[in-house]
Amino acid sequence: MRIHPLVVDGLITAAQTTVAVLLGREAVAQGWTALDAPAWVLVALANLPTFLRNRAPVTVCLLVHAVAVVYVSRGDWPVVNSFGPMLAFYTVASLRPARTTAACAALMTAVWIYAGLVTDGSSMASVVAQSVAYPVVLWWFGHTARRTADLTRQLRAEQAERARREVAEERVRIARELHDVVAHHMAVINVQAGLARFVFSSDARTAREALDTIAGSSGEALAELRRMLGLLRADGVQGAADGAPAPGLDQLADMVERVRAGGVPVDLRITGEPRPLPPGVQLCLYRVVQEALTNVLKHAPGAHATVQLAYRAGEMTLSVHDDGKGVNPARKQERGGHGLIGMRERAKLYGGTIVVGPRSEGGFGVHLTLPTSVPAARRGDAVAE
Structure with missing residues (x-):
């Protein structure tokens, strides 16, 4: 439980005043005259105002x-009222800049x-030494406290x-995941819905197949959304919710x-010896x-796409390209698209390189390289178009 600063100040003031009172009562034993009523008033005035020292430090010091x-001008024992000024x-x-502190140090010395x-x-040699030593020590402790507070x-x-x-x-990250889930499945659903509407009366079988594809895509989209919501509710622990x-x-x-099924011919080619990969690398690929195939669905209708995945020593390479007209990345970003940005961010996260953009032979291409032999995250990145 944290104690309120005013309570702390009150306790310190009470303790300090108590010590001053006890010393005042020992004045006679130390060879000084007993404190009279005015002296006790001065003891109170030299100690009780320190309760407000953090609110008005310079005023209280003066x-x-x-x-x-x-x-001390009255001839009373000086030690009794030494703690309040210190x-x-x-x-x-501890609270004011060096110039103000120096002025108050000079006042205390004087x-x-x-x-x-x-x-x-009085031994003036001892008094002078103390008048210099005490302000220096208190200044050092105050400066240390101030620096600690600043660092905190x-x-x-x-x-x-x-x-x-x-x-x-x-x-x-959440926006990127939502985009990946929703954009891909909605693109498939949109194409299949158009196909079903077009052949609904003339080709019942094709319409049924299109509706089956819509049902499958929407079901998978809902499953992924549930998975994401489960991860968020479980503070990012994979496999929450429905597992x-x-x-x-x-x-x-x-x-x-x-x-x-959405109408885009796709060739899938996998080369190299398959091996277990970290879940994050698999999700990135x-x-x-x-995203690349979703862009083909949305922006290159009628194009043929090729997906090439290669297992190599210490890395994975992925290439997705089509022979359509492609999409201008800059124009897509101007419209607020997040797909290409998401691909770049994923490559950056896992220390990979990605090249996206129109190909010289026509169409649009994405080429990704991800390291797998060493921890990839934050190792470095390169993104080009």
């Missing part, structure tokens, strides 16, 4: 030092020397900024079949293929 001057000066050193001059039997505030600000950045990155794993390369053929 006040208690002025009271201390009056107190605490007030420490507060100035008051200390003055007390030595007006007190009989800076750390909290950095933590808050990091939290905001992580929230923004998570929102981008469905993230899409991987084992589902690549099914996704290609859906695109074929799956999503890039999904």
